[in-house]
Amino acid sequence: MIKAVLFDLDLTLLDRDVSVERFVSHQYDRHYAALQHIPREVYAAAFIELDAGGYVWKDIVYEQLVRQFGIENITPAELLDDYVAQFHKSCVPYPGLKAMLDTLKTEGYALGLITNAIGDFQQRNIEAIGIEPYFDVILISGWEGVKKPHPDIFLRALDKLGVEPEDSVYIGDHPLNDVEAARHVGMKGIWKSHTRWEQPAQLDGVVHDLIEIPALISRL
Structure with a gap:
């Protein structure tokens, strides 16, 4: 579950x-x-x-x-x-971002954010698109001293949430740093498709638009 x-x-x-x-x-x-x-x-x-x-x-x-x-x-x-x-x-969010997060919160999921970047810089970007209050945990690699695809940053976030890897999903655009890295620690890995990358060989789902995410999570 x-x-x-x-x-x-x-x-x-x-x-x-x-x-x-x-x-x-x-x-x-x-x-x-x-x-x-x-x-x-x-x-x-x-x-x-x-x-x-x-x-x-x-x-x-x-x-x-x-x-x-x-x-x-x-x-x-x-x-x-x-x-x-x-x-x-x-900074500009993808369409439907807050509606998608609202749906996930309403459905009772804990939410986390893991991003590779310099701490202060990325924190300002998160705040600029108004999504910080949605997340129960936010890990920025510059502050954590470890970055994706290293497993520690995923496990650290899950520990803070009190959730086991098999009970969690990670969604990102990068085949290695996001999808493969998350699956390596036992999470479900969902690819947010982008033309910059080829679709990962191993994944647990694909989304093209954010509004697709709640239904896909429910199916998983």
Whole structure:
């Protein structure tokens, strides 16, 4: 019997693709004096490519952008500081997020969130889309000192919830860090589909939209 549902954040609950597009456009506007020699769409496309879905930290991204475009009036460190301080203002959830969480809470499931990121940065993103109150436990790797796919971060969350792995589900977009890692510790692993990845070979379900989740959990 499923007692707890745990989630990844980026590309699972938070539409990071749209959020990044919004952020880069706003950053371009804030620093137009330094970036105006680069067309907005060119700057945005270069950032998104270098960012690699969030798997390249932004110090490297901005160093490469400054070199690539010959940016002179603002430093990589200043652009990075702007990213850290401002990204949360551009965060956009996937449609139906709060309705889905409301349904799960009403049905009595304990809810958890496990995400790989720097603590303060990711906490602001969680708060920006208004979902913190829904969760009984939130673990951010930067604060925990361990990150997915290491089993300890999953087991730590389950321990805080007082739930056994076999009575829990983890939902995320990454085949290895989310689905395979959760199944490795005995949880059910559900893939939140995304075109960035191929579907995992081993899983316990697939969802394309958040609104599908409560019904799938009930079937499990």
